[in-house]
Amino acid sequence: MRWLIRRVLKRASGDVFEDDIHFGDTLSIGRGTDQAVYITDLRAALAHVRVTALGNGRYRVESLIAAGVRVDGTSQMNATVASGSSIDIGATRIRLIEPPNDFEAAVEISVLDEAQIEAARVVPRLTLTEAGLGKRRWSWALLALMLLLGLGLPLASHYAPPVRDAVESLPLGGRAVWETGSLASAHHFFGSDCQQCHVDAFVSVRDAQCETCHAQTAAHVSADFDLSLAGNDRCAHCHRDHNGAQGLIRSDQQLCADCHAGIDTRIAHADAHADVADFGKQHDGFVVSLPQWNAQGEFTPVRAALATAGIKEQSGLVFPHDLHLDPAGIRGADGDDQVLDCASCHQPEPGGARMLPIDFEQHCQSCHKLTFSIREADREVPHASVEKVGYTITEFFAREALEGGFNETNAPNVVRVRRRPGQPITPQERAEALSWARDQARTAINRLFEDKACSTCHAVSRNAAQEWTVAPVRVAGAWFPKSRFDHGSHTTMQCIDCHNAPNAASSEVLLLPDIDNCRQCHGGEHATNLVPTTCIDCHAFHDAAHPGR
Amino acid sequence: MSMRDSMLSFAGARYLWVALVLVVASVVAYLWHDPIGVPNGGTWLGYTLGTIGALLIVWLMLLGIRKRRYGNRFGTMLGWASAHVYLGTALIAIAFLHSGFQVGLNIHTLALVLMLLVIASGMFGVFAYLRYPALMTRNRDNTTRDAMLDEIVELDQQALALADAVDPKIHAAILRSNERTQLGGSAWRLLRPREDTDSAIDQVRAFLEQKDAEKRKDGQTRDMPTMFAMVDFLSSRAADSKNEALRKLMDVLARKKTVTTRLARDLQLQALMEVWLYVHVPLSFALLGALTAHIVSVFFYW
Structure with missing residues (x-):
């Protein structure tokens, strides 16, 4: 080569x-x-x-x-x-x-x-820059990447519906990166459709968007109250979504206290009891609805603070709790002593929140017999209106008189003689017998109402026409119509812890506990050594449909 | 150096106090504030802290512009750096209080994470600026980098000339060593330098030991196990020119090892002092992007 x-x-x-x-x-x-x-x-x-x-x-x-x-x-x-x-x-x-x-x-x-x-000559690369590391191009690249992921793709999703699906199928694509927190569970069904609520850019969610679905939601305040007086009344001011599954409905006492604390100094004619901020520290004593009837006999309860001096329950009923709860027992109809307790009469409703109404036949009648005749000692009048009681007794004596055989010396002969079946009675005898029967019935009715049975429990009187009247009775009603109380969640307590029934000598004694009693266990939202209790644990938000309104 | 202000002690740590006041005021406001629902960026305090934080981030990034303006008389560079460090650190508290400690998988938390990474890299930077300049000065020992580079070229030439006088194998070893002595190179090599003079020294030593063995075979039984003893032995015997060259070669190689080690350490210290900036600055810009997206998005879907 x-x-x-x-x-x-x-x-x-x-x-x-x-x-x-x-x-x-x-x-x-x-x-x-x-x-x-x-x-x-x-x-x-x-x-x-x-x-x-x-x-x-x-x-x-x-x-x-x-x-x-x-x-x-x-x-x-x-x-x-x-x-x-x-x-x-x-x-x-x-x-x-x-x-x-x-x-x-x-x-x-x-x-x-x-x-x-x-x-x-091979130029030695003696610094990081000479070694090829750069700051500038990485800086621009990362800035661009962040703007693309954080703004470009989400904005494309917002403004260009045709590319939305493609963009939002990317792992980091679209408006999901904007979401500050999970939606409330009820809103998840349209969760990826941001524009259901966020219609216009840079504009807060408007009430109209809420009302698209919530048109039937009950009014939050009565129509005569202008909520905007209390401040920002946008739905979203209180209902803030993207705060987790339960975050949409507020339960903090601040929600109420924002307006209610010192409300009487800011809003004219505000109820003084509405000045509330914390159950433990700033909440008036309870106000109760006392039974009362107007001149027309309509039930028109009056509101009164439990702390009112000499406050009495005018239930129309005579019922000494102390007598019935005598630990030695109380004499029953059969002569035996029975020891009663609260549950003998007061039974919870299914669910346990409230007590079933007291029922005369079920709770009282075994002792308080409504008998009116010695001859038929088992016979009782119904626990019903004055008229029905009158018919029952009148008809009883009419039958006695017409059948005859009524063995009483003062009775007319026609009543005393027992007639055989088929034996006729003359019109004169009939008139005489019925006259006697009316006298007997009137006596029995008077005795029943006046001394024997009715007046034991009821306020009984005669009206101008000398007819018996019984005062209306309202035992168990809505004492606290503006709050909720659940007996069922207080089963660890004894009845007597709140209701001092054994010492109530009269039914006028109001056996409802005031706030101090509750405060032995319950404090405000931030209480540390008491059960933290916020406003809506007992009260509903202003609700036009509230029964107490 | 010790008498001068560092960026931590500038003006009696003035900006430490500024930052502390800012943080304490934010914490007090946060504790006092009772927002609707949980604390978050959408309350008045959230907006306030967010505005402070965003303005701080933009201002902190302006340091990159300020440091290039040598003629700027608006505060000293050291003062700017001191404020940058302290107020940048205060940003951790501001940002968490702004968000009410809420995090999630979104652009908002990405901005927070990027900010924390930027601050962490910056903290390493503070450490580097406080520690490495002194180490560099001590390591250089009154010489300069260019002087060290020139000396290495000179020593390489000397070593080749001396090796040529000894043996082709030694010459090849020196060539190889010269070729493989890498100064600088990749970023990784700057941070983890390698130096190859040792292999040349080893080969020269092996050569000496071989010669020693030969001499012993010739009846020279004096036991001289170490290389240095051998060099002494050779010089003390007023040996021939080859031995003289060997001795000089060892000196040259030892000197080269010293210089290359020092130079590599110098490069390493400088790289350590600078490397964090290559994280700090690009991540700052990533943060700027994420922050912009964060601010625009929360008001876009208000």
Whole structure:
């Protein structure tokens, strides 16, 4: 194989070439005198490089020392390169060139001048910037990425419905990244459709959007109260969504206290009892609805504070709790003493919140018999209106009189004689008998109402026409129509803890506990050693449909 | 150096107090505030703290502009850096109080996380600026980086010349060592430098030991196990030029090792001092983007 070795000698007049021919498969390069290309530079090893021509202008370069050889600027142990590449050893550059005619391989050897050495020198990268780390392009890239994810894609979802599905199917795409918190559970069914509520950009959610669904929601305040007087009355001012599954309906006492604390100083004619901020610290005593009837006999309860001096319950009923709860017992109709307790009469409703109404037949009649005749001691009048009681007794004595055989010396003969079946009675006898019966009935009715039965429990009187009247009775009603109380959640308590019935000598004694009693266990929302109790634990928000209104 | 203000002690740590007052005032307001529902960014206090936080972030990022304006007389650079450090740290409290400690998988919390990462990288920066300049000064020992680079080139030349006088194998080892002594390079290599003079020293040592063995075979039985003893031995015997060259070579290599080690350490310290900025600055811009998205989005869907 014929190698052309061309040395380039730099002269002032220009470069001069000095050609040489080398025969051999390989070309050895080094500082040794036995090398085909001999380099005097100290940075060359004695045998530094071996170059093999592969034909077609390609060369294989092999370093013979562990330091490697610099081919095209990089240090390598082996390289297969095309012609045009160069090997640098110290200040000597050996270019592998396209062999001219008559040669199979060719190299061109030149000595680098200062400028070339400087250019060939590997500039050490001594700082992070030189090492390729950058701040600027990363900064712009991350800024752009954040604006794309945080603004670009969500805005595209908002303004361009056609691309919305595509954008929001991306893992970080669309308006989901804007969501500050989970929607309330009831709103999840349209949760991904932001514009159901957020109609216009940069405008707070309007009430009209709420009312799209909530048109039937009961009014929160009575129509005669302007809620805007109390401040911001937008729905969303109180109902703030994106606060978790339960976050939409507020239960904190601050909701109420914002307006109610000191309300009497801000709103004219406000109820003084409405100045409330905290159950434990700022809440008036309870106000109760006392039974009362107007002149027409209509039930018109009056509101009165439990703390009112001399407050009495006018239930229309005579019932001394103390007598009935005598631990020694109370004499029953059969002569035996019975020991009663609260549950003997007061039974909870299903669910346990309230007590079932007291029922005469069920709770009273076993002792308080409504008998009226010695001859038929089991016979009782119904626990019903004055008229019905009158009919029952009148008809009883009419039958007695007409049947005859009534063995009483003062009775007329027709009443005393027992008639056989089919035996006729004259009109005169009938009139005499019925007259007697009316007298008997009137006496029995008077006795029943006046001394025997009715007046034991009822206030009984005669009206102008000398007819008996019974005062209306209202035992169990809505004492506290503006609050809720659940007996069922107080089953750990004894009745007597709240209701001092064993010492109530009269039914006028109001057995309802005032707030101090509750405060033994309950405090305000922020109470630490009491049961924290917020307003809506007992009260509903202003509700036009509230029964107490 | 010790008598001068650092960015932590600037003006009697004035900005530490500013930051503390800001944080304490925010905490007091947060505790006193009783918002509708849970504390969040949408209350008046939330908006206030959010505005303070956003303005702080923008102002903190302006440090990058301020530090390029050498002619600026609006406060000293040290004062700006001091305020940057303290008020930047105060931002942690401001941001959490602003959000009412609520987090989620959204752009808002991403902004918070980016902010915390920026602050954490900045804290490493404060550590680096306080610690590494002194270490660099001590390491350089009154020389300069260029002087060290020039000296290494000079020592490489000397080593090659000396090695050539000894043995081709030693010459090749020195060549290899020179080639492999990498100063700088990738960012990783700057932070974890490698230096290869040891392999050359080892090879020279092995060569010496080999010669020693040969000499012992020739009847020289004196036991000289260590390389330094050998060098002494060679010099004390007023040995031939080869031995003289070897001794000098060892000196040159030892000197080169010293210089390259020092230079690599110099580069490493500088890289350590700067590397956090390559996190701090890009993440600041990511934060700026996320913050912009956060602010626009909460008012967009108000």
